[in-house]
Amino acid sequence: MSKKDLKFNSKTIHGGQHPDKAYGAVMPPIYQTSTYAQTTPGGHQGFEYSRSANPTRTALENALASIENGVYGLAFASGLSAMDAVIKLLNPGDEVVSTNDLYGGSYRLFKQIFEKYGITFHFVGMQSIDAIAEKINNNTKLIWVETPTNPMMNVIDVKAVSSLAKKHNLLLAVDNTFATPYLQRPLDLGADIVMHSATKYLGGHSDVVVGALVVKDKELADKLYFIQNASGAVCGPMDSFLTLRGIKTLHVRMQRHCENGKAIAEYLVNHPKIEKVYWPGFETHPNHDVAKNQMDDFGGMISFITKGSNYDEAIKIVERLQVFTLAESLGGVESLAGHPASMTHASIPKEEREKSGVVDALIRLSVGIEDADDLIADLEQAIG
Numbered sequence: 355m356s357k358k359d360l361k362f363n364s365k366t367i368h369g370g371q372h373p374d375k376a377y378g379a380v381m382p383p384i385y386q387t388s389t390y391a392q393t394t395p396g397g398h399q400g401f402e403y404s405r406s407a408n409p410t411r412t413a414l415e416n417a418l419a420s421i422e423n424g425v426y427g428l429a430f431a432s433g434l435s436a437m438d439a440v441i442k443l444l445n446p447g448d449e450v451v452s453t454n455d456l457y458g459g460s461y462r463l464f465k466q467i468f469e470k471y472g473i474t475f476h477f478v479g480m481q482s483i484d485a486i487a488e489k490i491n492n493n494t495k496l497i498w499v500e501t502p503t504n505p506m507m508n509v510i511d512v513k514a515v516s517s518l519a520k521k522h523n524l525l526l527a528v529d530n531t532f533a534t535p536y537l538q539r540p541l542d543l544g545a546d547i548v549m550h551s552a553t554k555y556l557g558g559h560s561d562v563v564v565g566a567l568v569v570k571d572k573e574l575a576d577k578l579y580f581i582q583n584a585s586g587a588v589c590g591p592m593d594s595f596l597t598l599r600g601i602k603t604l605h606v607r608m609q610r611h612c613e614n615g616k617a618i619a620e621y622l623v624n625h626p627k628i629e630k631v632y633w634p635g636f637e638t639h640p641n642h643d644v645a646k647n648q649m650d651d652f653g654g655m656i657s658f659i660t661k662g663s664n665y666d667e668a669i670k671i672v673e674r675l676q677v678f679t680l681a682e683s684l685g686g687v688e689s690l691a692g693h694p695a696s697m698t699h700a701s702i703p704k705e706e707r708e709k710s711g712v713v714d715a716l717i718r719l720s721v722g723i724e725d726a727d728d729l730i731a732d733l734e735q736a737i738g
């Protein structure tokens with residue numbers, strides 16, 4: 355049986371993998387080397403300098419390609435450096451259409467780094483395909499989608515955006531960090547590029563900062579490999595190893611993240627002190643039908659605000675939590691709580707933030723894989 359035909363859970367463990375050539379090691383060794391001996395100039399075994407390629411990173415890149423149903427994987431030093439490589443496909447004068455409630459760091463990269471090189475970014479509510487279409491002109495080259503969005507949990511219809519992108523001959527990139535390929539596979543839905551902050555669910559243990567891209571098209575892959583090597587923001591061998599190890603349990607962790615996420619979303623929505631809970635699994639979620647169609651479950655990311663939408667109350671809640679850790683990031687085995695307005699999304703101006711719902715009282719939870727009862731008891735004592 356070809357490894358290409360494996361189902362998802364088997365792919366996380368075996369996809370693109372083979373025992374190491376040297377001693378048959380089942381896990382790829384951490385090739386902690388910058389360079390490789392050559393017998394004659396150019397006489398090497400496929401590796402010459404670790405910015406260009408490293409065997410541990412290649413093992414990770416093959417795993418990434420496999421789980422996203424792609425052909426080519428690229429591993430970077432962070433999610434943002436993976437995005438940086440995609441934007442470097444563009445030229446001054448080019449335009450990008452993206453979501454209006456994008457992760458704050460992605461917004462900062464677009465606005466504060468790339469706008470000064472003459473690339474224009476438009477941010478629109480992508481639940482409306484017409485809103486995206488309105489921003490497309492002759493200079494538009496790329497549509498950048500994040501779904502579900504961070505932290506408002508909006509869900510964007512990747513298939514519908516892909517038809518629009520194809521009609522106008524644009525590249526479509528999807529940040530699949532929140533969903534992971536366990537829940538949604540954007541390349542199957544028509545995207546050209548899948549991007550990850552592998553720092554999150556793929557790594558899964560809050561011990562690395564890593565980024566990933568996966569594509570199917572050889573020409574696009576070659577351009578991205580060129581940028582990866584020429585700009586040099588590569589993932590090191592140790593982080594490649596840890597991320598690969600994380601991927602091998604992605605499916606079991608995600609199953610529990612989804613179960614716990616559901617239990618906590620339901621607890622919060624019935625709590626008398628909670629005003630609003632953002633989670634795509636609710637039938638009342640404005641994009642629930644799209645989520646049901648393109649995702650296999652609804653994940654463990656939840657945002658909420660308390661009644662009265664009080665900033666001080668939100669801060670008190672996150673300070674009182676004991677099992678949840680107040681911290682940046684998400685997607686690890688441990689539950690984390692964050693205050694987007696002052697943490698992950700502080701780089702977005704307040705007026706911009708609030709337009710998309712990121713109010714000062716919003717709390718974001720990354721529900722981990724502990725016992726759901728302990729997590730609910732913790733929220734109970736913190737919310738009061």
Ligand SMILES: Cc1ncc(COP(=O)(O)O)c(C=O)c1O
Binds near residue numbers: 435500532565
């Ligand atoms: C949705 C999303 N995209 C991209 C990033 C950036 O990734 P990294 O922190 O690995 O650079 C993050 C980080 O929080 C994120 O949540």
